[in-house]
Amino acid sequence: MGGLTRNPHILSRSACGSSSGSGAAMALRLASLAVGTETNGSIICPASMNGVVGFKPTVGLLSRTHIVPISFSQDTAGPMTTNVQDAWLMTSLMAGHDGLDLVTQEADSYIPILPRQGMAEKDLKGVRIGVVRYRQGDNPQVISKYNQALKQLSELGATLVDIREFEQPEHFWSDSYSVLLSEFHTSINHYLSTTPASLPVNDLASLIAFNSNNPREMALFNQDIFQKSLLAEPIESESYLTARQLVQSAAGKEGIDKLMAQRNVDILVAPSNSPAFLIDGVYGDHSPVGFIGIGYLAAVAGYPHLTLPIGAIKNLPVGLSFIGGKWQDEDVLRIGQIFEAKHEFTIRPNLLPTAFDASELKAVLQGIQ
Secondary structure (H helix, E strand, C coil): CCCCCECCCECCEECCCCCHHHHHHHHCCCCCCEEEEECCCCCHHHHHHHCCEEEECCCCCECCCCCCCCCCCCCEEEEEECCHHHHHHHHHHHECCECCEHHHCCHHHHCCCCCCCCCCCCCCCCCEEEEECCCCCCCHHHHHHHHHHHHHHHHCCCEEEEECCCCCCCCHHHHHHHHHHHHHHHHHHHHHHHCCCCCCCCCHHHHHHHHHCCHHHHCCCCCHHHHHHHCCCCCCCHHHHHHHHHHHHHHHHHHHHHHHHHHCCCEEEEECCCCCCECCCCCCCCCCCCCCCCHHHHHHHCCCEEEEEEEEECCEEEEEEEECCCCCHHHHHHHHHHHHHHHCCCCCCCCECCHHHCHHHHHHHHHHC
C-alpha cells in the first residue's frame, strides 16, 4: 500500500520477501515483535537480509486460518524478533490446535515451552551439528563469517560434522514449482470465496481480470504466475500427487532426515543467505552470486528453520540457519539461543542511500583528496 519496502541498512538494497515489512520494521525497532509468513523463504530471507531473528516453525504448529494462502503443504506463520528468546516465547504462545486448520491436529503435543528461568543450558556438549558445506556458496566473506560461527559452536562443546554433498531428484525444482501452482489455485479460490471481507473478486480468474483493469496493480509486475496457476493441474490429478510426493520425500525423508541420520547429527547449520542484492525494477530479483543455504529443503519438507544474524559484510547483515527435523522446533530454538548468547552480535541500520554512502568509504575518499 505504501510502496516497495526497502532494506533499512542500505536503501537501494532489497529487504527480501515476502515478509519484508516485518523484517525491516524489526531492524528499525519500529515494533517490539513481528509476525511473518512463509511458503519458501519468506520469513528466513527477510530476517537474514535485515539482520534480525526469524523462525519458521514446523508446518502444523501454528494455525494458518485467515492468512492469505499460497500452499497448504508449505504455508506457515512465524515470529520475527530481535532475539531468539522472543521468537521462542512468541512461538509458544501462538502454537496450538485450530479446528479450522486440519494440519494443526498434533500441534498441542509439540509446543516449544520456554524455560521459566531463562536458558536451561549454557553449552552444547553432546550436541552433534551437521555443517552444510555443499550450499555455502563461494563468497569468501560469507564463508569467513560462517567459519567464525562454526568455531564458536565448537567452543560451546558441539561436535561438528561436515556435509559436502547431497543429491536430489533431477526434476525437483520443476516439480516443486508445479505443486505450488496447483495448490495456490485451490487455496486462493477457497480463501476468496470464504473470507468475511467484502471483496470485488471471489476466485483466481476474477482476480486476474481485476488486476488487468487496474494500472496500479500492473505498474511493476505481470501476472505470469497467476496465469500459470489458473492452468495448473488440479490437486486431485495424478501428476500433482506424484510431484508432491516426490518433492516432499526429497526434502524430508530423503533430504533433511537422511542427511541427519547418515551423519548422526542433531541439527543442521548453513549460511541463511547472501547479503542483500540491489532492488531492480527492470529485471526483478536476482542475486549475483546465487542463493545459498538449504532453507528450501526446510520449506518444502515443512521442517523448523531458525535464522539469526552473525555478522555484516559492507554494512549488510548475513545470517546463520539452524534446521531440524519435523517437530524439533524446541531443539532448534534451544541450540540457537545458546549460540546467540555466545556470539552476542546485533546490527542496527544506518539508512544509507547506497553502499557508496558508507562513512568508512567516504573517509577513505576524503583522505585521498
